[in-house]
Amino acid sequence: xxxxxxxxxxxxxxxxxxxxxxxxxxxxxxxxxxxxxxxxxxxxxxxxxxxxxxxxxxxxxxxxxxxxxxxxxxxxxxxxxxxxxxxxxxxxxxxxxxxxxxxxxxxxxxxxxxxxxxxxxxxxxxxxxxxxxxxxxxxxxxxxxxxxxxxxxxxxxxxxxxxxxxxxxxxxxxxxxxxxxxxxxxxxxxxxxxxxxxxxxxxxxxxxxxxxxxxxxxxxxxxxxxxxxxxxxxxxxxxxxxxxxxxxxxxxxxxxxxxxxxxxxxxxxxxxxxxxxxxxxxxxxxxxxxxxxxxxxxxxxxxxxxxxxxxxxxxxxxxxxxxxxxxxxxxxxxxxxxxxxxxxxxxxxxxxxxxx
Ligand SMILES: *Cc1c(COP(=O)(O)O)cnc(C)c1O
Numbered sequence: 001x002x003x004x005x006x007x008x009x010x011x012x013x014x015x016x017x018x019x020x021x022x023x024x025x026x027x028x029x030x031x032x033x034x035x036x037x038x039x040x041x042x043x044x045x046x047x048x049x050x051x052x053x054x055x056x057x058x059x060x061x062x063x064x065x066x067x068x069x070x071x072x073x074x075x076x077x078x079x080x081x082x083x084x085x086x087x088x089x090x091x092x093x094x095x096x097x098x099x100x101x102x103x104x105x106x107x108x109x110x111x112x113x114x115x116x117x118x119x120x121x122x123x124x125x126x127x128x129x130x131x132x133x134x135x136x137x138x139x140x141x142x143x144x145x146x147x148x149x150x151x152x153x154x155x156x157x158x159x160x161x162x163x164x165x166x167x168x169x170x171x172x173x174x175x176x177x178x179x180x181x182x183x184x185x186x187x188x189x190x191x192x193x194x195x196x197x198x199x200x201x202x203x204x205x206x207x208x209x210x211x212x213x214x215x216x217x218x219x220x221x222x223x224x225x226x227x228x229x230x231x232x233x234x235x236x237x238x239x240x241x242x243x244x245x246x247x248x249x250x251x252x253x254x255x256x257x258x259x260x261x262x263x264x265x266x267x268x269x270x271x272x273x274x275x276x277x278x279x280x281x282x283x284x285x286x287x288x289x290x291x292x293x294x295x296x297x298x299x300x301x302x303x304x305x306x307x308x309x310x311x312x313x314x315x316x317x318x319x320x321x322x323x324x325x326x327x328x329x330x331x332x333x334x335x336x337x338x339x340x341x342x343x344x345x346x347x348x349x350x351x352x353x354x355x356x
Contacts, residue, residue: 002173002203004229007087007145017236022050048245051235055248058255059223063195068228071235074242076184076209076222077104082234083180083205084112087145091115095146096139098131099324100155102182105148117144121156123325128290129156131164133171140175147172151192152185155320155331157291159192166197173203178230180205185293187213187265192292198225205230212294213265214254219247268294272334278344282351286328295333303328306350313346 005013021035038045056067063070073079088095090113097105098121109116117139121129136147147168152159169179183206186193195206205226211217221243224234254261272291279285279298284306287299300306303321307330310317318331334340 002176004202004227004233006176007178008233009085009087009089012086012233012237015236018240020047020050020240022047023240044245046245048241048243048248050240050242052243052248055243055251055255058252062255062258063225065195065198065225069198069225069231071224071226071231072243073222073224073238075211075220076182076207076224077108078220078238078242079207079222079224079234080104080180081108081111082238083146083178084108084114086233086237087178088112088114089143093143093145094141095148096136096144097148098136098150100129100153100320100326101148101150102154102184118324120324121153126290127287128158129153129325131160131168133164133167136168137171140172140177144175144177147177147179148182149179150182150184151194152183152189152292154184154293155295155297155318155323155326155329157289157293157295157297157331159186159189159292162192162194162197165194169201169204173201178203178205180207182207184209184212187261188269188294189292195225202227210251210254213268214261215264216251216254219250221247221251268334271337271340272296274337275332275334275340275344278340279347282347284351295331297326297329297331299327299329301328303330306330306347309350309353310343310346313342315343315346317343 025034035047037047052072056070056072060067060070071079073082094115094117095109096117096119099118106116119132119135119139122132123129149160149165149168151165165181172179181194181204183193186208198204198206205224208223210219210221276288276296279288284301285298289297297320303319307317307319320326320329320331
């Protein structure tokens with residue numbers, strides 16, 4: 001049976017969270033002399049709301065999720081780290097990741113001294129990547145606390161089917177284990193989000209971010225959607241003011257202009273189609289993997305040579321050829337029309353050089 005209390009680390013269960021001035025007095029006063037702040041108005045002399053209530057209300061409205069099911073972090077990366085700290089006893093508990101996938105899961109695991117079990121995705125002839133559910137199930141043991149699914153997956157680009165993801169969540173539930181579904185790229189394929197089904201699961205954490213479609217990687221704001229129990233747990237162990245005032249304000253401004261984000265997403269998706277058509281014309285591009293994100297994974301003759309050639313032309317893509325199942329693959333982020341044209345022009349000249 002799934003029981004969240006059996007998952008939390010002992011030291012965290014014992015923890016008495018830091019109580020800030022803003023925790024101890026939450027009402028409205030006319031004179032604030034409780035937090036050792038400067039009394040002189042700089043616009044930022046007061047500590048920010050540690051629970052980001054206004055921001056969460058706005059996000060909750062847009063996502064149709066109650067505020068008590070939302071946790072915000074200094075990027076999703078902070079949230080990933082907090083999950084290790086909340087649930088994984090160092091050297092004892094373990095997590096499952098599904099390579100090729102986002103690198104931060106294993107880096108956070110290493111930092112927290114938590115062993116990682118790798119269960120590779122399956123590459124199908126289609127060609128795309130699917131979850132190896134059977135193998136994931138085999139690898140879950142008594143100490144497995146977290147299973148990370150990235151959908152759409154970085155670096156392969158594809159989103160997984162709901163039935164695939166839900167099967168893993170169900171298996172994890174029966175084995176008392178949490179599933180983290182990282183939807184960093186979900187705004188590029190809204191309909192594929194698992195978020196509307198959040199209520200069906202007690203062991204599901206959905207991560208989203210302002211870093212990609214919202215175009216706000218610089219402000220560092222990540223979101224977790226999950227049960228109120230897990231939100232409360234994470235709120236108790238985060239540093240008190242993890243989302244700063246500038247970030248909260250800027251995010252609120254951007255949320256008012258959600259149309260702008262949607263317009264940019266549309267442009268990126270158009271550019272993605274154009275880029276795919278052009279890539280198809282290059283004889284050294286063997287595979288263009290289907291993508292639901294703002295990047296494309298392709299397999300070429302010689303990934304490293306292409307990568308270096310493009311660097312010489314001032315164009316940086318990501319060489320992923322050393323990653324599991326990605327032999328001779330590079331990952332290309334969709335840029336502007338001009339940037340993509342520059343890329344394709346350079347890739348055409350590479351084709352000609354390559355023939356000589
Ligand atoms: C880019 C990315 C993130 C974003 O992390 P932030 O800390 O919110 O910027 C999270 N997960 C995946 C898979 C990513 O590719």
